[in-house]
Amino acid sequence: MVRALVVDDSSVMREILSQILESGGIDVVARASNGYEALEAIEEHDPDVATVDINMPKMGGLELIERVMDERPLPVLVVSSQTERGADVTFEALELGAIDYVTKPSGEVSIDIWSKDQEIIEQLETIARIDEDRLRRAAGPTDAAASDVDASGSFPNDPTLIIGASTGGPQVVERVLRELPSEAGLRILVVQHMTDHYTSRFAQRLDEASEYNVREATDGDRVGPGDAVIAKGGYHLDVVGFPRGTVRVELDGGPKRHNVRPAIDVTMEAAAERVTGNLVGVVMTGMGADGAEGLSSIKAAGGKTIAQDEETSRIFGMPQRAIETGDVDMILPEERIAEGITNAFRGWSA
Template structure:
């Protein structure tokens, strides 16, 4: 059995040792080298040709993002960022994901035994799956924007929603979600999103996406209304459900336990939407990500009459979640990433047209 070769890049000797010992526990992973800074890393990449790199976000001499940017231009390969939970660490990590990093893990508190155990499981899982990531999918996806973001202040619509879109994603999702949302016009249905991310990151991610999109994008708070022309992203470390009362759809954000080992969980969101399908058209989308979260929920939604879409393999960083949905028969359509925004626009237009015909 050929083990996957891993290069660990971190300026902390303690972290290099910890990461190496954790990763080497997996029978199919082998840490073939360590590097204390990007200059050493560059030489070791040329010599060792690793399958995946773990990269510290904040390093002296050259930060992880600058190194990643250079690496992706010269020698694209799967990279897992290792980040602190600080605001600065989160901001740099999100930038790294935009530049092509496959995934990230957050460093635990050294005194938190449960946190260290969880970190061990996370780093092994994410590094192993990163080996299978298609980094070419990031570059090969045609990027086009339907309309440029308005520079005027955004105001949320007060109109009653006549349709609803729900989106689930994991690994590779931050880039994919931004690609979809930035190609939507202001006249679009309300959107609820679960992206597997830890606390703090979802707030900063929503703010970043909001700045480059026509629509309003924000982290959901309990009892937030879903309105046309806006998207709510489930907070990291919380579960999000939707409920409908008197034509108003609201987000319910709770500390309920993880489902499918995730909080937020895509299945939790999608299951909550099933009753809403009795009152309005619903579109459900599963984007790139590892695992199977969302596949069962999307199958139930399809059986309830929802229009369901899975991202195709060619444009997925990790095809796990869409693949599971497709295999279950949950997807009405399988589309490349760059066609999903157009599918939403077309679906929304058909709903509006049908509503007008009913009035007349």
């Protein structure tokens, strides 16, 4: 049985979250109203996992996460509000080592959190299995120097890259985009499992970190050389055409796939069908099976496929399922994914 600590300054939220976890068979061993109480509870009860609110008195969630990752690494699920400020601090929490987040549907104290009960339970059961080495890597510096990716040589015409990621993905996606050479002139589509209110801020962060022009996808958007779009939360990113060397996309509010929207498979399968240039697909850290069928479609269409390796994936679920299909060309650690993408495209021009 997973043993959990619930940290929130609201007694109502502590009670609701505890009820949710216990309804899913998770043992709530302690509750805390601020970071100081949480540190004491961790010392006394040695939980497997914790849910942590960000805005708390005395010691807030960011300081708590930083201290936990430094002193006693523990898988943390952030419970955050659906605001621009909430998105910013959630990304800060992920950079400090938190594994994933769940949003409060309607404000700081939200009984609507019950609508997320299965999501919360599944996330906690999954992240509780992350070992200490992966936790320490997750809490490592995010401003490390980029890998030395060779940008010399020629690249093929019309190169299109589809990246899919879920739990643990934001930091890896940022690293990969930061390291990809602008000289390659890639057209990049990123499908990160992420809720609305967060994808626009995620796109802004990537734009600041990368030499590519990164934006949240809009309906009818056209992605040309040097552009990258992020699938908008709550919509599948459908590839509907490839006119004059640009990838044309539309936002699709249709049924969820793998219980998520946006789904990686939707974008990859559409790209495999409609993109006529050179195509590479990448599936990175995350739980579930999304992306496996999409990579197989890209492979069948003559494209090249990459999966993140087990050692550097926070959650190996999606890459593992992709690898099991037998349609993955390269299995690479986080620090070599940008290099692998670059070499895959360069191979077409050799």
